Amino acid sequence: MNRFLIIAALLLPTLAHAAAPVQVVIKSFAFGPETVRVTAGTTVTWVNKDIEPHTVVSNDKTFQSEALDTDETFSFTFDKPGSYGYFCSIHPHMIGKVEVTAK
Numbered sequence: 001m002n003r004f005l006i007i008a009a010l011l012l013p014t015l016a017h018a019a020a021p022v023q024v025v026i027k028s029f030a031f032g033p034e035t036v037r038v039t040a041g042t043t044v045t046w047v048n049k050d051i052e053p054h055t056v057v058s059n060d061k062t063f064q065s066e067a068l069d070t071d072e073t074f075s076f077t078f079d080k081p082g083s084y085g086y087f088c089s090i091h092p093h094m095i096g097k098v099e100v101t102a103k
């Protein structure tokens with residue numbers, strides 16, 4: 001077994017305990033699902049599937065993406081429990097929410 005495999009074998013149990021990443025799809029001027037519930041430590045990734053640019057901006061500016069073109073993504077890891085409402089700053093009627101519970 002080479003050194004890389006040994007390191008991989010040591011890391012795998014750690015990865016198994018990490019929260020699975022969650023994806024939100026931006027499509028037809030909406031975030032889907034509009035509300036996601038995750039445990040602390042989870043990374044949420046937004047991907048824009050529209051031909052229009054969109055952003056992902058939290059109401060309290062905890063996170064803020066650049067304008068995302070088609071197929072571009074933005075990720076944020078939620079370490080603290082809470083309710084994070086967000087919107088698209090280009091189309092403010094587009095809203096979503098991430099509910100983060102303790103691990």
Ligand SMILES: [Cu+2]
Binds near residue numbers: 029054055089094
């Ligand atoms: Cu938008």
